[in-house]
Amino acid sequence: MQVARNKQRRTERRADxxxxxxxxxxEHGSAxxxxxxxxxxxxxxxxxxxxYPDLQELLLEAHRAGMERFYDQRLRAVEGVTDPVRKLVMTxxxxxxxxxxDEDVRLLCELGGAAGRNTVxxxxxxxxYDRQVSMxxxxxxxxxxxxxxxxxxxxxxxxxNLVALEDAYGYRMMARHPSIDHAAASRLIxxxxxxxxxxxxxxx
Amino acid sequence: MQVARNKQRRTERRADxxxxxxxxxxEHGSAxxxxxxxxxxxxxxxxxxxxYPDLQELLLEAHRAGMERFYDQRLRAVEGVTDPVRKLVMTxxxxxxxxxxDEDVRLLCELGGAAGRNTVxxxxxxxxYDRQVSMxxxxxxxxxxxxxxxxxxxxxxxxxNLVALEDAYGYRMMARHPSIDHAAASRLIxxxxxxxxxxxxxxx
DNA sequence: CCGCTCTTTGAATCCGCATTCAGAACGAAA
DNA sequence: TTTCGTTCTGAATGCGGATTCAAAGAGCGG
Numbered sequence: 001m002q003v004a005r006n007k008q009r010r011t012e013r014r015a016d017x018x019x020x021x022x023x024x025x026x027e028h029g030s031a032x033x034x035x036x037x038x039x040x041x042x043x044x045x046x047x048x049x050x051x052y053p054d055l056q057e058l059l060l061e062a063h064r065a066g067m068e069r070f071y072d073q074r075l076r077a078v079e080g081v082t083d084p085v086r087k088l089v090m091t092x093x094x095x096x097x098x099x100x101x102d103e104d105v106r107l108l109c110e111l112g113g114a115a116g117r118n119t120v121x122x123x124x125x126x127x128x129y130d131r132q133v134s135m136x137x138x139x140x141x142x143x144x145x146x147x148x149x150x151x152x153x154x155x156x157x158x159x160x161n162l163v164a165l166e167d168a169y170g171y172r173m174m175a176r177h178p179s180i181d182h183a184a185a186s187r188l189i190x191x192x193x194x195x196x197x198x199x200x201x202x203x204x
Numbered sequence: 205m206q207v208a209r210n211k212q213r214r215t216e217r218r219a220d221x222x223x224x225x226x227x228x229x230x231e232h233g234s235a236x237x238x239x240x241x242x243x244x245x246x247x248x249x250x251x252x253x254x255x256y257p258d259l260q261e262l263l264l265e266a267h268r269a270g271m272e273r274f275y276d277q278r279l280r281a282v283e284g285v286t287d288p289v290r291k292l293v294m295t296x297x298x299x300x301x302x303x304x305x306d307e308d309v310r311l312l313c314e315l316g317g318a319a320g321r322n323t324v325x326x327x328x329x330x331x332x333y334d335r336q337v338s339m340x341x342x343x344x345x346x347x348x349x350x351x352x353x354x355x356x357x358x359x360x361x362x363x364x365n366l367v368a369l370e371d372a373y374g375y376r377m378m379a380r381h382p383s384i385d386h387a388a389a390s391r392l393i394x395x396x397x398x399x400x401x402x403x404x405x406x407x408x
Numbered sequence: 409c410c411g412c413t414c415t416t417t418g419a420a421t422c423c424g425c426a427t428t429c430a431g432a433a434c435g436a437a438a
Numbered sequence: 439t440t441t442c443g444t445t446c447t448g449a450a451t452g453c454g455g456a457t458t459c460a461a462a463g464a465g466c467g468g
Binding site for chain 3: 033034035045046049055
């Protein structure tokens with residue numbers, strides 16, 4: 001079955017290119033050149049075009065991959081944690097870039113800038129936002145049901161505000177705000193979470 | 205004194221170009237072409253280069269102008285209002301794009317995407333953020349001094365979170381989130397402001 | 409109306425990029 | 439080793455944008 005093997009190597013190669021495109025966008029922004037992607041991949045532009053005749057499609061895949069990477073990482077960071085308080089705190093922490101060099105978040109910021117003009121990118125980001133809101137809603141509702149949290153607003157409202165704060169502080173950190181680093185941003189968001197849940201949330 | 209008149213017209217012409225660049229960026233993003241700027245200005249690329257030999261400098265000025273426009277507009281929206289409650293509510297409202305087509309905010313979003321790679325843009329955005337935070341701090345402190353607000357966190361914390369929420373919902377609106385429009389975003393931010401100020405803030 | 413300077417044009421030039429493609433290189437099976 | 443399909447290269451082509459510049463145009467004082 002050489003046919004199956006070929007098919008597999010083909011998808012592997014395409015995945016390599018998606019990752020190269022992702023890294024190239026980190027360096028050159030959303031308006032990255034085909035040559036720049038090829039250079040990162042260690043290939044010529046022709047080879048890239050052989051696998052992805054349409055560069056736009058490749059960039060879209062790269063953005064999608066970056067989003068999934070970010071989201072999966074968050075899920076993995078809190079998997080197995082059952083205590084709602086710990087889970088909420090850890091989720092907030094995992095939604096912020098680790099530092100101003102964080103690759104995944106930088107890519108999302110690039111995407112955010114382009115989303116104003118590109119409806120496909122806009123749809124991707126909107127979907128990611130809503131998924132993250134749902135993630136928070138589950139945590140909040142479980143905590144409320146257990147009597148740990150006493151929510152001062154609907155879980156949808158709190159979830160939306162929490163994700164919004166994460167996004168905004170992500171941008172601030174990417175822009176290297178001198179006094180807002182990962183710890184400071186965490187504290188700011190936790191201050192809101194405390195008010196909204198009525199729980200003194202240890203900083204951990 | 206033809207010398208003085210010349211100088212004035214020269215600066216006027218440069219201001220025209222800055223505005224043309226601003227509008228061109230709205231259409232084509234931060235990576236706008238010289239030709240596109242020239243077209244918006246109703247000139248040829250050579251004429252643009254005559255006034256701004258360096259395109260990067262022109263784009264920087266355009267971004268700076270866009271920021272000032274946005275900030276001045278906010279200040280003007282609340283000037284003359286003395287009641288802290290009304291002032292807070294109006295400030296929150298004025299910080300959000302009016303709709304998903306809002307030019308000033310779209311430009312700021314473009315800028316946000318580029319700030320991850322461009323330190324000058326990053327500095328501009330950071331300065332704008334801090335100015336807006338200060339704006340909120342003044343309102344909050346006055347309201348607290350008058351006994352209208354009972355702040356649940358330091359004014360710096362609340363101000364930072366308020367501006368962060370505005371920024372984030374600005375991005376959401378630019379990405380045309382189906383259920384977050386100007387009214388919904390206002391409500392979400394006001395929900396936080398209520399918790400943080402201990403005041404029932406009428407929606408107005 | 410003339411002459412001066414500042415401004416703008418339009419053409420020429422150069423450069424970099426995307427795109428195409430013939431053929432080289434590679435790898436697997438026979 | 440030969441054959442055959444897949445992958446990749448490197449050169450050719452063509453387009454679009456940046457940049458330069460001589461010359462035309464426009465405004466203004468004399």
